[in-house]
Amino acid sequence: MADDPALAPPDDALRGRFARALEAARAPAGPDAPDPAPYADNLLARWREPQRRYHTLAHLTAVLDHVDTLEPYAADPDVVRLAAWFHDAVYLPDRSENEERSARLAERALPEAGVSAAKTAEVARLVRLTVGHDPADEDRDGQVLCDADLAILAAPPSAYAAYTAAVREEYHFVPNDAFRAGRSAVLRQLLELPRLFRTPYGVEHWEATARYNIGAELELLSN
Incomplete structure (x- = not known):
């Protein structure tokens, strides 16, 4: 994953x-x-x-x-x-x-x-x-x-943390406050989708974990 x-x-x-x-x-x-x-x-x-x-x-x-x-x-x-x-x-x-x-x-x-x-x-x-x-x-x-x-988005916690850290490194030139605001907006946009995943496999195996990971990241970004 x-x-x-x-x-x-x-x-x-x-x-x-x-x-x-x-x-x-x-x-x-x-x-x-x-x-x-x-x-x-x-x-x-x-x-x-x-x-x-x-x-x-x-x-x-x-x-x-x-x-x-x-x-x-x-x-x-x-x-x-x-x-x-x-x-x-x-x-x-x-x-x-x-x-x-x-x-x-x-x-x-x-x-x-x-x-x-x-x-x-x-x-x-x-x-x-x-x-x-x-x-x-x-x-x-x-x-x-x-x-x-x-x-x-449905990766295990350690892998999800590595993913978010790598994304932050790609945007190293963006100040912290601006990055948090932009990243939070992207994550909220994803959560507003009726479903993150559209294939039956994705819905069954990835949807719940991905929504949990996104919610946890949003909470971290807000702190």
């Missing part, structure tokens, strides 16, 4: 996961289909940029693992996996348009990598959906990606 850097697999394992998702999404691919490796390497380099403390390869790996768990609920799980790779590929903590820039990166890279226009558009749509994590009831792929991205 925790996005622990020690749990991130070697690059070769991640390259393999990206290649399988890309090849499935662009199937049937012709003999001249581009090699997935350069695209994987570009994304891996992005995910290990030095300004990241939470949005790291460990987070990417955790989201991919959660997508694997939630695969039965997805309409096109390999498109969801590609969206997971791109969803925080552009990440600067002091910028507000990271999801949009990540979506645009997918819109540039995936057609070049051999993915159809329709599937590229779906990946980009899913990436943009992570701004608010509020997929429609009929949006199966959106529900899977959003649940996978938010699963850290």
